[in-house]
Amino acid sequence: MTDSYEEYEAVVVGCGPGGAAAAANLARNGVETLVLERGVDAGSKNVSGGLIYAEESAPYTIDGLFPDFREEATERPVTENYIHNVAGEKVKTFDIGDLHHHDTAWADSVLRRKMDSWLAQQVHERTRETGGGLLTEVHVTGLLRERGEIVGVTTEELDPIKADLIVAADGVNSELARDAGLMDWEEPEEWFQGVKAVVDVDPAAINERFDVDADDGAAHLFSGDLFDGVRGGGFLYTNESSLSIGTVFHLDSLAEEEAEPHELLDSLLTHPLMAQWLGDEYDEREYSAKLVPDSKKAAHPSPHEDRLVLVGDAAGQMQAQGPIIKGMNHAVTAGALAAEAFADARSRSEPHRAGELYEKKLHDEGVMDKLRPTRYEVFGRLGELGPVDDLSNSVAESAVGRFGVRAASGLLERAYSSPTLVSMIPDTKLPYVTLPTVIAEELGERVEDENTVSPPDLADRIGDLTYDVGDPHIELLDKSFEASGTAVTACPVSAKDFGGGCYRDERVQTNGTEEHLVSLDTQPCVECGTCAVVADTEWEHPAGGKGVEFKQG
Amino acid sequence: MRTVVLTKGVPDFREGQVSFDEEGHLERGKTPTVMNPNDKHALRAAFQTKVRNGGQVSLMSMGPPGYEEVLQEGMRDVYADDLYLLSDREMGAADTWATAMTVASGLQKLDEEPDLVFAGFKTADGETGHTGPQTCWCLDWPIITHVLSLDIDEDERTVRAKRLVDGDISEIETVEAPMPCFIVADPEFEPTYRRASHRLKHKDLRDETQARAADYEDHLTVWDHTDLNLDPDYIGLDGSPTIVAGVDPIPKAPSEREATVIDAGADEGMEQVLDELAPYAAGD
Known part of the structure; x- marks a missing residue:
């Protein structure tokens, strides 16, 4: 039967940004590439916060690979960035524009159905020219092996397919990465869970409420005591005619506190601070959720095995350090590098070395250090040790700590804007809950607005999904x-x-x-x-x- | 591979589309005409042969000029390459026999003899299931009916099909026939595409034919009885031996159940409902 298997030079599993970048770069190198997407349309299974960045230091960016990307597939360029420290109804806001602009060529808000669906169209056209193409509604279930070696993929809808390169861009719950034994679902500490509501708002109202032009947008982050002590924070991004409002929590903390994610989202939606942006009419288009790998712990340092390479969330390549949340851009870079590695390896008649080359490129291009910063390994982990954490929390909450916060208000804003300091943030309550709360209590002002929003209950949210x-x-x-x-x-x-x-x-x-x-x-x-x-x-x-x-x- | 699919325009019997007068007669003027639903299975079967084996799928119908839109529907929804309409006054009011004669002549007039001709299982209006087999009889070809799936061996020029024996799902047999061959697709026919290359080709062909459907007239050939060299005495009403002796409306099923109407809005309404249901809940 083996002889009758279909063969392609490359099979890309998943058509999110990582898969699309890999496929586009493979096609550019003349590689016959088949892209398999399990949704009815690319993007129908995908959820992001979502801001997509183009980093100045990155070897590949999404608009480099897809020149019309910003024009066709994104919502608004994000030009304003704030973080709000919340304690009860007191709020202290810092402008973190500097942090946001560091190494950033541009950053746009996106809605994934529109974005991925557009990318998929481009990908299909380009891969079709090299003898492949994109198919939707195909669920890739696992790896095809011959004599113990990975040689292709198995699917529910098609007969097995062999390939010289298999790109697993099948997302955070990658079945291929787990089949290969490269990723698991064991440790809650390695994951965040994000929950989001997309709220319909008239474009003119967005411009007015956020004080932005029609082709500008804002990003707001929230931390402090509004999430019942669960470690994490909230976000709000402006889209063309909607707002993406969500929360992201460490999964271990969410589990420990037995918190209900939809209720934490509601805590944010109903906070008085939100009244100025949400107005009186609340129309929720969609409720969604997603698991997010914490690259500091989960990014695989060697994301390949035989002919298989992992890209994006499938490889844990999601950078979340305090207020920095970057996933899609790293997936794009990784996908394009994997393709480049295969093209290089093939030109040397050593296609089986693609994985090894890909790993080298991830390190050489600095992607790995962004995902797993050395500074976090040294300082951040130290902060997570029990006694250090306890001590830090008590100091921050003590009179001395509070005095420090008051005295250092300007310094704090700068600290939040420092990429170096941010990369050292430990995954403890201190930066996510304690410190923002103390900042708000000591420096914040009371929000007087009345929030009249009443979000739909969980049954209605589920009922509205397709x-x-x-x-x-x-x-x-x-x-x-x-x-x-x-x-x-x-x-x-x-x-x-x-x-x-x-x-x-x-x-x-x-x-x-x-x-x-x-x-x-x-x-x-x-x-x-x-x-x-x-x-x-x-x-x-x-x-x-x-x-x-x-x-x- | 050259395949032809036969189709008929029928009243759209779907709820919201179909319209009956007070006596229960169909109002043709108020009911849109659509492609016979069963014929779509035949087109899907033909399209599958095109995806797997290449070639051309033609769609042929006999009927009034308005059937052009039915053919366009076939091009848009199930991806036919080109369209043939056999149409003039002399062909009107034909029974299944006269229709079969006309359609067989249409098939023989094609510049290339088809390898396979597909028909659907019964039309939604006449429901006789005669026209396909009678057309095949005129051609003197083998016929396979109630087909669920089929594979073609181009080198051997044979078609192998799985079919329902007696139209019953409980018994399935596999048969083989030489081409040219006549295929009647069962409504249970499901095309299968287990190879990525087939699905990709399916996508290409779909995009191609959907673009073509906008300008369907460019791909439409209309033949009248002189084009087909048919004697008017043998087609249409004059060529139809069937005599319809009478038409009886189907009587409505009598309602045998007694009904009690309860006003749920009234205060005691729900209480009464519960009382009524209590014996059933108790299992009495």
Whole structure:
């Protein structure tokens, strides 16, 4: 049967920015490239905050690979950047424009359905010219191996396909990366969970409320005590005719605090500070969620195996350090570098060395150091050690610490704008909760506005999403509450005492004893992957074209 | 591979489209004409042969000039390459026999003999299922009906098909026939594309034919009875041996169930509903 397998020079799995960049650069080098995307359309499975950056230091940028990108696929250039430190109704705002502009050629807000769908069209045209092309609604399930070596991919919809290069750009829950044993879902500490609402707002109202021109936009970040002590923060980005408002939390903290992600999002949406931007009418277009790898811990230092290379979220290449949140640009660079590596290796008649070359390029081009900064390894990790963390928290909250905050207000704003200092931020409560709260308490002013927003409840949010329900794609291996109960709260479409979500808390009476169990219904699943980390599951993506379909993303 | 799909325009029986008068008669003037739904399965089957084996798919129909739009629909939705309409007054009011005679002449007039001719399973209006097999009889070809899937061996010039025996899903047989061959696609026919190259080609052809559908007239050939060299006595109403003795409306099923109407808006309404349902809930 082997002889009848279809063969392409390269197969790219997933057509987000990483896959699109890889495919475009492969096609540019004349490589016959097949791109397989599991959504009904590229972007229908993708969620971002989302700002996409073009870094001055990056060897590849999205508009370099796709010249009309900003014109056709983005929302607004982001020209203003603020971080708000919140304590109750007191807020202290810092302008972090300098941090944002550091190494930034441009940064635009994006909605992924529009963006990825446009990219896919370009990718199809270019790859078709080299004998390949893009197919949607194909779910790549795993790796095809011959004599133990990776030689291709298996899919639900097509017969197995062989290739000299396999680019796994299949996202944060990459089935290929897990099949290869390169990534896992073991440690909640390695992940963030992001939840977002896209809110409809008239373009003229956006211009007025954010004091920006029609072709400018703003990015606002939020931290402090508005998230019940859960480590993380909020964001608000202006799109053309909508706002992307969301929260991003460390998954371990979310799990520990048994916090409900949708409620934390609501805490942000209903804070008085938001009134000036949201106005009186609140019309939520879409609720979405996504798991985000923390590159400091999860970025694979050697993201390849045989003919397989990992790109973007699939390789953990998502940089989140305090107020810096960059994912898509690194995926683009990595994708293009993987393609370049294959073209180089092929021209030397050593196509099997593509992975090795890709790894070298990631290091030589400085991508790896952005993802896993040495400074974080030394100072950040130190700050995460228990005694140091306890001490820092108490100092910051003490009278001495508070005096320091008052005295150093200008210095603090500069510190927040320093890329060097930001890269050392430890993953503790201090920078995310304690310090912003103290800053707001000591330096902040009370927000007088009244916020009248009442966000939809979880049932309505799920009801507004589009699903083409296929067979259940997640199996709950251990139904005990002890093993999988965290999913009830941590899953963004489940909640305690809510019967319409994925995970439910159940007490079952058997022979006089009561068992505390969890039940699963995958129908409302948004495919974020949270439960793969916090519960005991066998986790796969749904079949091609099945499952949730994001219209905004 | 040259394939031809036969189709007919039928009233759009979908809810919201179809219109009946007070006596239950179909109002043709108020009901749009669309491509017979079953014929789309035939077109998909033909299109699958084009994707897998290359060639050309033609769509042919006999009917009034208004059927042009039905043919355009076939081009736009199921990707036919070119269109043939057999149309003039002499062909009007034909039964299945006279239609088959006319369509077979149309097929024989094509500059190249088709390898395969596809028809759908029954039309939504006549429901006889005769026209396809009778057309095949005129051509004196082998016929395979109730086809679920098919594979073509171009070197051997054979077609191998899986078909429902007696139209029943419980029994499926595989048969083989030489080409040219007549295929009746079952409504259960599902094209399968398990190779990426086939799906990519499918996409190319779809884009190509959809662009072409906008200018369908450029790809349309209309033949009248003189073009087909047909004697008016053997086609249309004059050539139709079928006599319709009468038409009876289908009687409505009598309602045998007793109904109690409860006003749910009234205060005691829901209470009454619960009382009514209680015996069932208790399992009585």
